[in-house]
Amino acid sequence: MAEALALLNGDDSGDVAALAGGQSLMPMLNLRLATPDALVDLNGIEGLAGLEDEGEHIRIGALTRHVDIETSKIAAKHLPLFVRAVGEIAHAAIRHRGTLGGSLALADPAAEFPACCVACGAVIVTQSLTGERRIAAEDFFHGIFHTELEHGELITAVEIPKHGGRAEHWGFDEIARRKGDYATAGLVVFGTGKRALDDPRIVLFGVGEKPLRVNAAEAVIAGCRLPVSDEVIAEAQEAMGGLELIEDLHSSTATKAHLAKVLLGRVLKTLS
Amino acid sequence: MEKHIPVTMTVNGERISRDVAVRQNLVDFLRYELGLTGSHVGCEHGVCGACTLKVDGSTVRGCLMLAAQADGAEIWTIEGLSQNGELEHLHEAFERHMALQCGFCTPGMLLTANELIERGKAKNREEVREYLSGNYCRCTGYQAIVDAVMDAAKAAGKR
Numbered sequence: 528m529a530e531a532l533a534l535l536n537g538d539d540s541g542d543v544a545a546l547a548g549g550q551s552l553m554p555m556l557n558l559r560l561a562t563p564d565a566l567v568d569l570n571g572i573e574g575l576a577g578l579e580d581e582g583e584h585i586r587i588g589a590l591t592r593h594v595d596i597e598t599s600k601i602a603a604k605h606l607p608l609f610v611r612a613v614g615e616i617a618h619a620a621i622r623h624r625g626t627l628g629g630s631l632a633l634a635d636p637a638a639e640f641p642a643c644c645v646a647c648g649a650v651i652v653t654q655s656l657t658g659e660r661r662i663a664a665e666d667f668f669h670g671i672f673h674t675e676l677e678h679g680e681l682i683t684a685v686e687i688p689k690h691g692g693r694a695e696h697w698g699f700d701e702i703a704r705r706k707g708d709y710a711t712a713g714l715v716v717f718g719t720g721k722r723a724l725d726d727p728r729i730v731l732f733g734v735g736e737k738p739l740r741v742n743a744a745e746a747v748i749a750g751c752r753l754p755v756s757d758e759v760i761a762e763a764q765e766a767m768g769g770l771e772l773i774e775d776l777h778s779s780t781a782t783k784a785h786l787a788k789v790l791l792g793r794v795l796k797t798l799s
Numbered sequence: 800m801e802k803h804i805p806v807t808m809t810v811n812g813e814r815i816s817r818d819v820a821v822r823q824n825l826v827d828f829l830r831y832e833l834g835l836t837g838s839h840v841g842c843e844h845g846v847c848g849a850c851t852l853k854v855d856g857s858t859v860r861g862c863l864m865l866a867a868q869a870d871g872a873e874i875w876t877i878e879g880l881s882q883n884g885e886l887e888h889l890h891e892a893f894e895r896h897m898a899l900q901c902g903f904c905t906p907g908m909l910l911t912a913n914e915l916i917e918r919g920k921a922k923n924r925e926e927v928r929e930y931l932s933g934n935y936c937r938c939t940g941y942q943a944i945v946d947a948v949m950d951a952a953k954a955a956g957k958r
Contacts, residue, residue: 546865553824553863554844566821568868594857618933619914621845623857624864706932 528575528654528683534567536656536679545569545681547590548625550617551633575628575683578602584650584689589628589682597622605689608647608697608715612639617707628682631667634674634737636773637709639701641668642732645740646717647697649687655680668737695719696753698794701733702786704777709733711778712786716794724751724798729763729791734772734783741767744791755795763795764788806870810835811879819866826850826861828869829876837877837906841935848934851907852876858914877906886913888954892947900938908934912948921952 535543542564546552555561569575575590578601585605587596596602597613616622616630616639630640631651644651644664651667653660655677667675676682690697701713710733718727727748731739743766751759767788772780803818810833819828829835829852841849843862850861853875880886889909892898899905908931915921915930927948928941936944 546868549863549865549868550845550860553865557824557843557862566865568865570868617845618848619930620848620851620858620860620911620933621863623854623859706929 528572528681531567531569531572531681532654532656532679534565535681539564540679543567545632547629547632548592549629550621550625551629551635569681580605581686584686587627587685587687589626589631589684591627593622593625593627593630594619596627603691605691606687607691608643608699608717609640609687611699612643612715615639615701615703615707615710615713627685631685632674632676632682634668634670634672635709636671636736636738637711637713637733639699639710639713639732642713642715642730642738643699644685644687645738646715646728646730647688647690648717648728649685651682652684652686653680654683659683661686665740670736673737690717694721696724696798698797700790700794700797702790711775712783712790714787714790714794716791716798718748718798720750722753724748724753724755731770731787731790734787735770736773739770741770741787741791743767743769748795754799760792760795764791767791804867804870806867808869808871809873811875811882821865821867823866824862825854825859825864825866825869825874826852828866829861829874832866835876835878837881839903839906841903846933846935847904848907848911849904851910851934853880853910853914858911877909880910880913888951889913889916889947892951892954893944896943896947896950898939898943898947904934904936904938908936908944912944912951915948916952916955921948924949927952 544563546566546568576588578599579586593613602610630638649664651662662675696718698716701710703710712734713732715730718724727745729741729744744763747763747766772783774780805818807816826838839849841847845860845863851858852861911934921927927945
């Protein structure tokens, strides 16, 4: 780790990139969209992979492969939202190499894990030459491929609140043209409470520059009884306006706005 | 910075030591340096599946891994898995169902299908289609491939 940080912070480190899973960086290199002079391969660093139960939360090392989250018994029991989301990431061969840390550090607006982290209040732990930082997920993502990470700072782990019990409620859905494609639109709902949805978070992905929380819709469903009634769902869908959406190759902002409403309806219906 | 890095890996059961160009990806290394041209290069950004290899027991896109990263790794290509008989059921089924035409996608398709069957994920056509959806075929229209994989899974007792 010390060696990696030294290399990433050296005098000529301006054109040095960190290589983890490589499933996003390598395509960029192959397509000449990124042309670093050197890569620092993080894969040999010990202690950066794995899932650990730390009581209130699960700590997932940054170098943990997507497939290891997919097949983890700890994740199955305590992080069902992430297990649900990981299956949407590309295909098996990609999931065998891609990492959680890489996904968060890249901050692709269409990625699943950033939105999941914002929805459940995860904490992203980083390391730099000046020490460790603990950054709330909701403060981490600033824009397209733009995060709170400083030059030469690495994510080391993510602390995710356990949510496999009766007092946590989560929902996830995504619309993509084909299985494994980047999301055209996706939505995560997360809340706590026994029979009501307290302190809910509604987070969209694939429709804006970063994961978007929909505060107005959250206010509508806050404290509502479960299962969510049709009236409340309709009211929440009405509150999905005023979002900073961006269009892409396949969809206009109007389409994104429509899909966001559709997804909210679908996901709220799954909560019980 | 070095332009070449010494690596040692096991390829199709054989220990290989080479100085690899740091910028060369794994599938290009296997093709150009070791003459293992059975793995193909299609899109070079991970979506077509033609370069699919088996690295340390799991399928991997050979175009998204650097040869330098394979130090200490165990790699199996279509050549090795064909020779050691691991793909026998699939070979027979692909031939019987005419699941290839030009054959460009076939090595990657076979490696992915083999993993799918081994991991018990070939229970129905939907599952097979989903798992294979990262391997593109421009010739067959996929039906024959799905037929072949379902048959091979049955023959392997995994369905």
